[in-house]
Amino acid sequence: xxxxxxxxxxxxxxxxxxxxxxxxxxxxxxxxxxxxxxxxxxxxxxxxxxxxxxxxxxxxxxxxxxxxxxxxxxxxxxxxxxxxxxxxxxxxxxxxxxxxxxxxxxxxxxxxxxxxxxxxxxxxxxxxxxxxxxxxxxxxxxxxxxxxxxxxxxxxxxxxxxxxxxxxxxxxxxxxxxxxxxxxxxxxxxxxxxxxxxxxxxxxxxxxxxxxxxxxxxxxxxxxxxxxxxxxxxxxxxxxxxxxxxxxxxxxxxxxxxxxxxxxxxxxxxxxxxxxxxxxxxxxxxxxxxxxxxxxxxxxxxxxxxxxxxxxxxxxxxxxxxxxxxxxxxxxxxxxxxxxxxxxxxxxxxxxxxxxxxxxxxxxxxxxxxxxxxxxxxxxxxxxxxxxxxxxxxxxxxxxxxxxxxxxxxxxxxxxxxxxxxxxxxxxxxxxxxxxxxxxxxxxxxxxxxxxxxxxxxxxxxxxxxxxxxxxxxxxxxx
Amino acid sequence: xxxxxxxxxxxxxxxxxxxxxxxxxxxxxxxxxxxxxxxxxxxxxxxxxxxxxxxxxxxxxxxxxxxxxxxxxxxxxxxxxxxxxxxxxxxxxxxxxxxxxxxxxxxxxxxxxxxxxxxxxxxxxxxxxxxxxxxxxxxxxxxxxxxxxxxxxxxxxxxxxxxxxxxxxxxxxxxxxxxxxxxxxxxxxxxxxxxxxxxxxxxxxxxxxxxxxxxxxxxxxxxxxxxxxxxxxxxxxxxxxxxxxxxxxxxxxx
Numbered sequence: 257x258x259x260x261x262x263x264x265x266x267x268x269x270x271x272x273x274x275x276x277x278x279x280x281x282x283x284x285x286x287x288x289x290x291x292x293x294x295x296x297x298x299x300x301x302x303x304x305x306x307x308x309x310x311x312x313x314x315x316x317x318x319x320x321x322x323x324x325x326x327x328x329x330x331x332x333x334x335x336x337x338x339x340x341x342x343x344x345x346x347x348x349x350x351x352x353x354x355x356x357x358x359x360x361x362x363x364x365x366x367x368x369x370x371x372x373x374x375x376x377x378x379x380x381x382x383x384x385x386x387x388x389x390x391x392x393x394x395x396x397x398x399x400x401x402x403x404x405x406x407x408x409x410x411x412x413x414x415x416x417x418x419x420x421x422x423x424x425x426x427x428x429x430x431x432x433x434x435x436x437x438x439x440x441x442x443x444x445x446x447x448x449x450x451x452x453x454x455x456x457x458x459x460x461x462x463x464x465x466x467x468x469x470x471x472x473x474x475x476x477x478x479x480x481x482x483x484x485x486x487x488x489x490x491x492x493x494x495x496x497x498x499x500x501x502x503x504x505x506x507x508x509x510x511x512x513x514x515x516x517x518x519x520x521x522x523x524x525x526x527x528x529x530x531x532x533x534x535x536x537x538x539x540x541x542x543x544x545x546x547x548x549x550x551x552x553x554x555x556x557x558x559x560x561x562x563x564x565x566x567x568x569x570x571x572x573x574x575x576x577x578x579x580x581x582x583x584x585x586x587x588x589x590x591x592x593x594x595x596x597x598x599x600x601x602x603x604x605x606x607x608x609x610x611x612x613x614x615x616x617x618x619x620x621x622x623x624x625x626x627x628x629x630x631x632x633x634x635x636x637x638x639x640x641x642x643x644x645x646x647x648x649x650x651x652x653x654x655x656x657x658x659x660x661x662x663x664x665x666x667x668x669x670x671x672x673x674x675x676x677x678x679x680x681x682x683x684x685x686x687x688x689x690x691x692x693x694x695x696x697x698x699x700x701x702x703x704x705x706x707x708x709x710x711x712x713x714x715x716x717x718x719x720x721x722x723x724x725x726x727x728x729x730x731x732x733x734x735x
Numbered sequence: 736x737x738x739x740x741x742x743x744x745x746x747x748x749x750x751x752x753x754x755x756x757x758x759x760x761x762x763x764x765x766x767x768x769x770x771x772x773x774x775x776x777x778x779x780x781x782x783x784x785x786x787x788x789x790x791x792x793x794x795x796x797x798x799x800x801x802x803x804x805x806x807x808x809x810x811x812x813x814x815x816x817x818x819x820x821x822x823x824x825x826x827x828x829x830x831x832x833x834x835x836x837x838x839x840x841x842x843x844x845x846x847x848x849x850x851x852x853x854x855x856x857x858x859x860x861x862x863x864x865x866x867x868x869x870x871x872x873x874x875x876x877x878x879x880x881x882x883x884x885x886x887x888x889x890x891x892x893x894x895x896x897x898x899x900x901x902x903x904x905x906x907x908x909x910x911x912x913x914x915x916x917x918x919x920x921x922x923x924x925x926x927x928x929x930x931x932x933x934x935x936x937x938x939x940x941x942x943x944x945x946x947x948x949x950x951x952x953x954x955x956x957x958x959x960x961x962x963x964x965x966x967x968x969x970x971x972x973x974x975x976x977x978x979x980x981x982x983x984x985x986x987x988x989x
Contacts, residue, residue, distance in 0.1 A: 682789065687826040690786050691840035691896065692814040692847070701839065705830030705879065 272525065281342045282471070286335040289313060292440050295340050299409050299443075304420050312429035312439030319433045325596040326625040326657055327565045329501070329538065337503060339441045341471040382407060382446045382462045394458065401457050403487075404449040408476055411447035418449055422480055426509040426546045426573070434505040434567075435542040438474045442507065445475035450485035450516075459715055461490040472503040479509070481516035483549065488519040490718055501529075501564060506541045514549025514576060519557070521714050522570075523722060525729075526562035531620070533592025536564025543570035547579030547605075555582040556599065557713040559722045561729040564593060569627065571600035574608035574636075581610040584710040586722075588729050589622030589654065598628035598659075603639040603669070612643040615707050618654035619730065625657040632669045639669040647677040648706050650699070650730075700727040737802035739764050739904050739935040740785075745796035746960075747784050754780040756960035757796070762904070765932040769946055769971060770939045772957035773979045778939045779823060781957070782908040786820040787813050800904065814840075815847035817903030821893040821910050828880035833892065834862060836880050837899050844900060865898040869925040887918030894925040905929070905936045911945035923948030943975035956982055 283294050292313050296306040321332070382392045382405065392406045404415060412419050429439035446462040464475060481487050504526060512518050520543075529536025539562075545554035556570040572581030583599035601610035616624040630641045647656035656677055664671055680702055688698035704711070704723055711719050740762040747755040754777045762768050772778050783791045785798065787810035798805040805813060828836065842852040853861065863873055869891040881889050890910055897905055907926070911919055926949055930936065938951065946954070946968065954970040955962045958979065963986050964970065974982075 681826070683826050684828060686786075686788050686810065687822065688828070688836075688840075689810040690814050690820050690822075691836075691900065692811055692843035693839060694811055694843075697839065697843070701831055701836065702828060705828055708830035 272527070282338050283340040285338050287313075287337070287339060287441065291339055295441055295443060298340065298342075299412065301412055302416055304416070305412055308424065308429060309440050312436050313441075315430050316433070316436040316440055319436055321433050325567050325627070326623065326659075327567060327594040327596050329565055329594075332501075332503060332538070334437075338471040339474065340443050342443070382460075383465070397457065398460075402451045402454055403456050404447065405460055406447060408442075408445040408447045408478065411478075415447075415449070418480070419447070419478070422478055422509070422511055424509075426511060426544050427507050427542050432542060434540040435507050438476060438505050438507045438542070441472075442474045442476040445477045445506070446479075446491075447477070448479045448487065448489065450481045450487045452482040453484040454482075455485070456487040459488050459490060461492070463492050472505065474504075475506050477506070477508040478511075479518060479520070480511045481513065481518050481552075483513045484515045485513075486517045488521070488715055490521040490523070490715060492523045492525070501536060501538050503538050504540070504563075506543075508541070508543040508570075510543075510545030510554055512545065512547050512549070512552035512554050512579075515551045516549070517553040517555075518545065519555045519715075520545070520570070521718065522556075522558040522560070523714075523718060523725065524558065524560045524562050524566070525725060527564075528562045528593050528729075529564040529591065531591045533564070533621070536593070537562065539563035539566045539568065541566075541568040543568060544573065544600075545571070545581070546573045547576050547581065547608075549579075550576040550605070551578045551580075552576050553580040553582075555580075555584070555713070557584040557710065558586070558597075559707075559710070559714070559725065560585070560587040560595060560597060561725055563595075566593075566595040566597050568597050569599055571602070572610065573602045573604065574610065574639075575604050576608075577605040578607045578609075579605055580608070582713075583610075583612045583614070584713045585614045586617070586707045586710045586726070587615070587624055587626075588617045588726065589619070589624040590729060591620040591622060593620075594623045596625040596627055598626045600629040600631070601641060603630075603632045603636040603641070606636060607638040607640075608636055609639070610641045612641070612645070613709055614643075614645045615710055616645070616647045616656055617650065617703060617706070617730075618647065618656050619650040621653050623655045623657070625659060627659040627661075629661040629663070630671055630673075631663045632666050632671065634665045636666050637668050639666060641669075641671045643671075643673045645673075645675045646706070647675075648703065649677065649679045650703075696727075699730060703727075703730060736764075737799070738762060739766075739801060740805075740937070741797075741799040743797045743799075745784070745798060746794045747780060747796075748792050748794055749780060749790060753794075754960055755784065758957070758961055760955065760962060762935045762937060764903075764935055765930075766953065767930065767936045767938065767949065767951045768953045768955065769951040770937060770955050770957050770962075771941070771943070771971065771974055774941065776957045777960045778941075778957055779908055782820055782823075782906050782939055785813075785906055786810060786818065811843070812847075814900075815844050817901075819897050819900055819902030819905045821890075821897060821905065821907040823909040823912060825881045825884075825889040825893055827882045827884075829882050831880050832877055833880050834859065834876040837862060837876075837896065840896070841899055862899060865895060868898050868928055869894045870921050871895055886913035887915065887922075890914060890918065890922050891925070894922055894929075898925065898929060901934075903934060905934065907936065907938045909939060909941065911940055911942060919945065920948060943971045946971045958982060958986065 292309050398405050427435050450456050510518050526537035547554055554572050560566050574581050581601050587595040587597050589595045614626045618624040626645045632639045645658050658675055660673055662671055684702055685698050711722050738761050742760045745755050745758040793806055838858045871891055951968055954966055956964040964982055
């Protein structure tokens, strides 16, 4: 009956699974100090960067891969990975027209045209292909407003002081196994600095694409909003369909100074593996923001539909008095996908406030875990948190798990936690079908309704996208 | 001309329990039929079988809708072909606005008929007109489907959907249950406005009082999974006065 129909829906194809034929400049497979030095050298980095990478690498050698998450996978061979792969550039690009036509065609196919006139007029894009940023649009418009936005590699060369000051200030190189690995070998990513009092004139966005085989993608994003600045940033990601798992271990650091606000949205659609669980991206990501000054605000919104395994906990350190942290998440685990995701809200300043809204959807054999921590430090007088974690199950072979963790060290604080688990109802499906909707449309409508509170937080241009993506990702769900 | 609905010797079971045991009924376009009966007589089962709900299994008999076999159609196909069920207990769909839902349903029907979809602007105008029919505040169009609606609001919302989807055959399952007298009048009034020579209505109800406001052409008494007595609107009044006991007695005597 209905369940079988829903299962059929989940079996649609991953439409971003193509491979582009691009000549790549790669380093040899495997990891050692020479590789770290080689990556740094390829990027002409100043000495402080190489030192930092080497410290991270040496620290990493003594670390153990974490195993506390509710995810299961065969051991990763860290020497079987290529740590740097870049499309071969003949010379430094003077304009967008010089981007390798094949790379440009790839982004075109993904719906991310790199010619400015073809783009959404109010979104600037930094396009990252395998290990490097290949293009950034609207740089000039942004520069006029004083906003620095572009690839991390460029920022290291052009704004070394800013990078040195903030790199690792939120996620230190010693932070955790994957973040430390990233610190040693990260190849590129986006960098953004919004100066004092400036409201960024357009949405910023980075589009990440993994293409090459047996590579890992280790990008690093650093975003700084100076006092009173405002910025909204979105990242999207896709990868080809391959039978082997590929590792993606990224780090994102956000710094919001006093009265600044950062809105960071993610639409994660890495290849999730096939319906039998073969292949797919291991998405082990560390994202953290620091509200460093009073009344700063950081808001994370994520729509996680891709990846074989997702391991990420975008968090906020609420240091400044009256600062605000938000986390809005939709995570979908279909077929054999595993998602272990959530957030940490660390209240340190007085009257800090955090909101957590997590919507987990499990279908097929998918396993979805919410893992969250709300910590109220002794100093956080009057801190408030509200958490809401809802799980929706489609079918009876999937699972939903919730691991909330509250540490309250101040009696004047208020912490609330609500949780619910529901199954998509046969009565809901029948009701919608009786009104003429196909089972597929009915499931899509119910799931999108379930996610609405989170989708509402996305920038308008991407909310529609998220809606569609959710429908596609559900294809063949509920079993 | 084919009747709108022709049910012949219908047997159906739910979870291995026989509920309908040889039900026959013919409904023509333009007619309003009331099906009354005590609790457990099979009234709601009949509605669900006609709408195609999973778990309601037809074991024998036939149902022709405009001359075609209704039972082989998927529920959504029945809906698109013009069969509408107003639910006794309308379901909540959190996060989905009433107007978005209605537009999707309406356009699914149009697509089925080979007509172009109606755009959001035109649909909003169309639906606001329809809302007046059941005296519904347009603010309800922006609220999630049935979420936090009172019993009366849910039933009004069902009739609004009927007004928008313009079915050929409307099955109203206990539409009067849980309504106070003012809400009952509004709902009945809405249904009366939707009476049409091309449309047939089957009202399933336990109580006569709905029939004070919607005067049926025929009244049938369902008992033990069969129609045991049929008549005009006076039959409903007699049932109201004398209960269902005398029919059971008549049946036993026969």
